[in-house]
Amino acid sequence: LDLIFDFSPKFKQVYQVYQGILEATREKDGSILHDVIYNYHPTRSAMDTAVSTLKRNIHYVKNACYFSYSNGPIEGxxxxxxxxxxxxxGFRNLNNFFNRIDCIFLLNQKEAPTA
Incomplete structure (x- = not known):
């Protein structure tokens, strides 16, 4: 990475912001995330868009750090x-379709980890 950082300082800044966001989400620390996002200086890259989106939704992103709730299972x-x-x-019978959905739902309940 040092060779790439020497070649492109802009990439170094973007990479460090990316790693800071990853660390904050892994550690579930909203204050680190806030610091990384608000100390970011635009580099005219795709990271500018990502950081501006995070700034607009900072309240929701911090909630994701603080709480363990997720709509991931429902989305799955x-x-x-x-x-x-x-x-x-083209199911001939709508009840067959609903039975298949019930089978999917039952499989997901068996796969879900119990805490």
Missing amino acids: INRKIKELKRHCY
């Missing part, structure tokens, strides 16, 4: 239902 079930609709187009 929704994705599987949509995939089922694409692959099984």
Whole structure:
């Protein structure tokens, strides 16, 4: 990385911001995240857009750091239902479609880790 950093200081700054955001989310520390986002200086790169989006939604991003709630499992079930609709187009009986959705839901309950 040092060779790339010497070649492109702009990349070094973007990489350090990226690593700071990753560290803050891994550690679930909203204050580090806030510091990284608000100490960022624009570099005319794609990171500018990402950081400005994070600034606009900083309240929600910090909540994601502080709380363990996630809509990930629900989104996973929704994705599987949509995939089922694409692959099984034209069920003759709507009850069969709903039974397949129930099977997906039951499989997800068995796969879910218990705390």
